[in-house]
Amino acid sequence: MGFIDTNLKTVAKKLSHKPSRTKPHPSLSTHKKISKLKMSYQLKLNPGPLSNEVLFLxxxxxxxxxxxxxxxxxxxxxxxxxxxxxxxxxxxxxxxxxxxxxxxxxxxxxxxxxxxxxxxxxxxxxxxxxxxxxxxxxxxxxxxxxxxxxxxxxxxxxxxxxxxxxxxxxxxxxxxxxxxxxxxxxxxxxxxxxxxxxxxxxxxxxxxxxxxxxxxxxxxxxxxxxxxxxxxxxxxxxxxxxxxxxxxxxxxxxxxxxxxxxxxxxxxxxxxxxxxxxxxxxxxxxxxxxxxxxxxxxxxxxxxxxxxxxxxxxxxxxxxxxxxxxxxxxxxxxxxxxxxxxxxxxxxxxxxxxxxxxxxxxxxxxxxxxxxxxxxxxxxxxxxxxxxxxxxxxxxxxxxxxxxxxxxxxxxVVEGETITSYPVIDDYMSWFMNHTVLYLTNPRSSAVPMRGFQDDGARAQMLTDAMGVIQRCDDLELAQAAAYRATEMSRQEGYSQYPSHKSSSAEVTQAMAMSTRRFKC
Structure with a gap:
């Protein structure tokens, strides 16, 4: 699943374990799950390359x-x-x-x-x-x-x-x-x-x-x-x-x-x-x-x-x-x-x-x-x-x-076809990501705020990497695990418990239904 080197199924299983008969408040239950996950699971990140075929040095x-x-x-x-x-x-x-x-x-x-x-x-x-x-x-x-x-x-x-x-x-x-x-x-x-x-x-x-x-x-x-x-x-x-x-x-x-x-x-x-x-x-x-x-x-x-x-x-x-x-x-x-x-x-x-x-x-x-x-x-x-x-x-x-x-x-002299629409063939970026060093700096390396400019380049790249994993994931629990991994690695895990400024799931569902009705008309 790319540069995020993780067993997402393990994370998903721990995030979705059954609660006790006495159900606590949802936010408290989620907080306990995350806290338990922190103690039992250590995150890893592979800076790349995933294959040494090109960058063998x-x-x-x-x-x-x-x-x-x-x-x-x-x-x-x-x-x-x-x-x-x-x-x-x-x-x-x-x-x-x-x-x-x-x-x-x-x-x-x-x-x-x-x-x-x-x-x-x-x-x-x-x-x-x-x-x-x-x-x-x-x-x-x-x-x-x-x-x-x-x-x-x-x-x-x-x-x-x-x-x-x-x-x-x-x-x-x-x-x-x-x-x-x-x-x-x-x-x-x-x-x-x-x-x-x-x-x-x-x-x-x-x-x-x-x-x-x-x-x-x-x-x-x-x-x-x-x-x-x-x-x-x-x-x-x-x-x-x-x-x-x-x-x-x-x-x-x-x-x-x-x-x-x-x-x-x-x-x-x-x-x-x-x-x-x-x-x-x-x-x-x-x-x-x-x-x-x-x-x-x-x-x-x-x-x-x-x-x-x-x-x-x-x-x-x-x-x-x-x-x-x-x-x-x-x-x-x-x-x-x-x-x-x-x-x-x-x-x-x-x-x-x-x-x-x-x-x-x-x-x-x-x-x-x-x-x-x-x-x-x-x-x-x-x-x-x-x-x-x-x-x-x-x-x-x-x-x-x-x-x-x-x-x-x-x-x-190298010949090629002139760009008319897409500048690369379909599988080029997949090949490149497999053979490149994606992370120069570690998004988790700065536990203490640095003086001066804050280097968020690795964090932004890691979040993009995680979104790719989520987009390719068919399992909701695995997607949630990948999302949690991304927020924790970027030291923003607390934000998963806060109200989102994006549309809620109910609003998204309603909007999709309205869109479907428009197309039917």
């Missing part, structure tokens, strides 16, 4: 620890970023038209248009807790969703078509590295700024590998490199790493994840003050001041609650349909690859793009997706691969199978 996920030990996970993950110094310099010394022209020629103009934006650590942390590294999707109550190649192309205008960001990590001597920095960057780093093959550009505790400088040799050729797939690979890898229970920090392109959430999830999005003219990639509409009056900000508990109880109408599946024709051409330059099932490569990183799991984002009917095409062993191997100690490796050879698959991605 769920026991190693941060979400399970949040459920079991909420007090240890009250704080947000620290988001590290290395672009503050860049944007500070841009504010002090604006980029001239000549340099801006080079940047746009290389395919990075959309990043300039989008500008600097603070990162809400609480929002990113809440999304990490919903991220599943087996499927590279977020598991929300409405189904699976994710950041796709389409999102990267539309939001930042980064090129998708082209060669992968991958090559040989050749060793450089100190003098060779210094000469390369002087020739391509215009400065010679000091001894303490070079460490092997990496350069330390500022004090943000982020390192940039020198092998990226080779792409500055010919800026005009940069547009023929798939920077969009590299960004998505980096995003996926960092999200996967952050799902570890002991993860305390996170890096990577979290700016695009935040904008993606604002664009698609209504209940977490602020409102831009200014009017957007659609003359730049869509992320640029979030540049400038935002109105946060109706949106949660920097509160992890509130974001958890919102994501745990998000409804179908609160998620915008086809966000770009109404605006795609008004955006610059760079935002649709990779449309032929948007629905490709393919590897995403960024040097040593290989992550996988599974559009078949989020077909509603492309305006197509969602079917039960096929099994993940990777073995558990191969998935673990890919996630453990790092560039440390791999000097001299040619990653195009090490990842030759995946490089080949990338070049043939147009052969693996």
């Amino acid at each position: 769920h026991k190693k996920h941060r979400a399970l620890e949040v459920y079991n030990n909420p007090e240890k996970f009250r704080s947000s993950i620290n988001i590290k970023r290395s672009d503050r110094s860049f944007w500070k310099l841009v504010r002090q010394k604006p980029i001239g038209p000549r340099v801006e022209g080079y940047i746009r020629e290389a395919g990075f103009g959309g990043l300039l248009d989008s500008g600097y934006r603070y990162i809400d650590h609480a929002l990113i942390t809440a999304l990490v807790e919903q991220w599943r590294h087996e499927t590279h999707t977020f598991h929300l109550p409405v189904g699976e969703t994710t950041v796709t190649l389409q999102d990267v192309n539309v939001l930042w205008g980064l090129p998708i078509e082209g060669v992968p960001v991958c090559g040989a990590d050749n060793a450089l001597t100190f003098s060779e590295a210094a000469e390369k920095c002087e020739r391509l960057l215009g400065f010679t780093p000091a001894n303490n700024q070079l460490n092997g093959c990496t350069v330390f550009p500022d004090n943000s505790n982020n390192w940039i590998n020198l092998h990226l400088l080779q792409y500055l040799e010919d800026l005009s050729s940069c547009v023929n490199i798939s920077w969009g797939s590299a960004v998505l690979s980096c995003l996926y890898r960092n999200l996967c790493n952050a799902t570890a229970p002991d993860a305390v920090s996170l890096s990577g392109p979290m700016s695009i994840l935040q904008v993606w959430a604002w664009e698609r999830i209504r209940c977490v999005a602020p409102e831009p003050y200014h009017r957007f003219n659609y003359d730049a990639p869509l992320a640029a509409r979030w540049k400038g001041n935002l109105n946060h009056v109706d949106a949660p900000t920097h509160c992890l508990r509130s974001y958890r609650s919102q994501l745990q109880s998000v409804r179908e109408e609160m998620f915008i599946w086809t966000r770009y349909d109404d605006v795609i024709g008004r955006l610059p051409e760079i935002c649709t330059s990779g449309s032929s690859s948007w629905r490709s099932t393919c590897p995403l490569i960024y040097w040593e990183n290989v992550e996988h793009h599974y559009p078949q799991r989020v077909m509603r984002q492309f305006g197509m009917v969602q079917h039960i997706p096929p099994s993940i095409p990777l073995t558990v062993e191969e998935l673990a191997r890919l996630h453990k691969t790092t560039w440390i100690g791999k000097t001299g490796w040619d990653w195009t050879i090490r990842h030759d199978v995946y490089v080949y698959a990338w070049y043939h991605r147009h052969d693996s």
Whole structure:
């Protein structure tokens, strides 16, 4: 009977036991039954998944620890970023038209248009807790969703078509590295700024590998490199790493994840003050001041609650349909690859793009997706691969199978039927609920009222779960038992004894009779 893991027949039997010959007052009798049930029956809740077929790594996920030990996970993950110094310099010394022209020629103009934006650590942390590294999707109550190649192309205008960001990590001597920095960057780093093959550009505790400088040799050729797939690979890898229970920090392109959430999830999005003219990639509409009056900000508990109880109408599946024709051409330059099932490569990183799991984002009917095409062993191997100690490796050879698959991605474009009425097939949600983690937080975990925002997301989800059990139940006593279980688990058991503000059973019966007579007429 779903995530409420219970023997409802036992509960029903105890609730309906015969009273003594001397009948007490009905409310007193019910109260005694409930009190006796409390002492003799302990409630259980299964957070999910009910089947380990899809989320076979769920026991190693941060979400399970949040459920079991909420007090240890009250704080947000620290988001590290290395672009503050860049944007500070841009504010002090604006980029001239000549340099801006080079940047746009290389395919990075959309990043300039989008500008600097603070990162809400609480929002990113809440999304990490919903991220599943087996499927590279977020598991929300409405189904699976994710950041796709389409999102990267539309939001930042980064090129998708082209060669992968991958090559040989050749060793450089100190003098060779210094000469390369002087020739391509215009400065010679000091001894303490070079460490092997990496350069330390500022004090943000982020390192940039020198092998990226080779792409500055010919800026005009940069547009023929798939920077969009590299960004998505980096995003996926960092999200996967952050799902570890002991993860305390996170890096990577979290700016695009935040904008993606604002664009698609209504209940977490602020409102831009200014009017957007659609003359730049869509992320640029979030540049400038935002109105946060109706949106949660920097509160992890509130974001958890919102994501745990998000409804179908609160998620915008086809966000770009109404605006795609008004955006610059760079935002649709990779449309032929948007629905490709393919590897995403960024040097040593290989992550996988599974559009078949989020077909509603492309305006197509969602079917039960096929099994993940990777073995558990191969998935673990890919996630453990790092560039440390791999000097001299040619990653195009090490990842030759995946490089080949990338070049043939147009052969693996997922097709589907356009949504006309129902966005999912009949048995998709049943399948999904059986394979997802439904409860991130325990609706019974807070016996003492919390300070600040009260997280009712799990409680709302649990009541919805219970109503589904009741609706499918043919036995009145079992339905009553499920209702009692739901009210007790939500710590609202006393309300079952109070007058209801809904129509009484007699009124409902009378209304149904009147309706029947109307139809007969």
